[in-house]
Amino acid sequence: MISRVDHIAVAIKDHDGAEQFFCGVLGARPGKRIGVGGRNFYWQSLVLGDLTRLELVSPMEGHSFLDGFLRNREGGFHHMTLQTPDLEAMIHRLEAHGIPYFGKNEYSGGVWKEVFIHPRDAFGVLIQIAEFRADDWMMPEAKMPDGTRWELEKTDGGADLVFAHPGGGKVRLEFTRGELRSLMETLQEALSDES
Incomplete structure (x- = not known):
């Protein structure tokens, strides 16, 4: 039901500083930084080696869903994204096991479908489960x-x-x-x- 771990997301206040650290020091290759105005945050994929991806997420000015997470820290591990070939089948599996989920969302054109499992239901880890084609979200030189x-x-x-x-x-x-x-x-x- 789960194909693989797609990426690990790191929430940060200082996006430029984090990008410099992961790219300039550790050698990650940066993707484009994308702003999501309706949710008031930026995200950016970084590729390490051939297949490992990190996602930097940072708030725009004003309030975002990251406010509580970043209130008392500069940054940290935010969530893990797991890829599934069939989100509806995965939702049925969660329901069959009594695992609650939230945030069911499908972006226009069906390019990304997602649900989340709260950390209280996943041993302290926020899990995003998503259905998508990975190459659609990668920079050209990484695919x-x-x-x-x-x-x-x-x-x-x-x-x-x-x-x-x-x-x-x-x-x-x-x-x-x-x-x-x-x-x-x-x-x-x-x-x-x-x-």
Whole structure:
């Protein structure tokens, strides 16, 4: 029912400072900062390595849902987002287990559907469960071009194979020449077994 952990959200007061820390110090790649005026907050995805994502959330001026969380701290872990292929089936599962949820929402066009589980019902963790296509929310350099499932980049010692990851984004694997030969043999064996 849950495909994967999509991202961990960190709520902060100082968005610029947090972006500088995660990108400038730890090497994350920043996505675009997006303002959600109706809810009075900014969010921004950061990619670490090939597949790990953080989301920075910060309040705009005025009141936002982050006010209580940030009242006595500069920032901290806010929520975990879990991806599901079928939100309605996941809701039925929660109901069958007596787990309350709140904040059911679907954005126009169905690009993002979500519900939340309160920390009191999830061992102290705010959980967002969402149905979406991960690649729709990723910066272009963090994902494969549409329709491309793999790419090969020749290196001095062999090649890097880059694959589209089913959870969005891409994963890079380094292969030596010997490993490439072994892979080719395995692929040839697989093709020779065709009927």
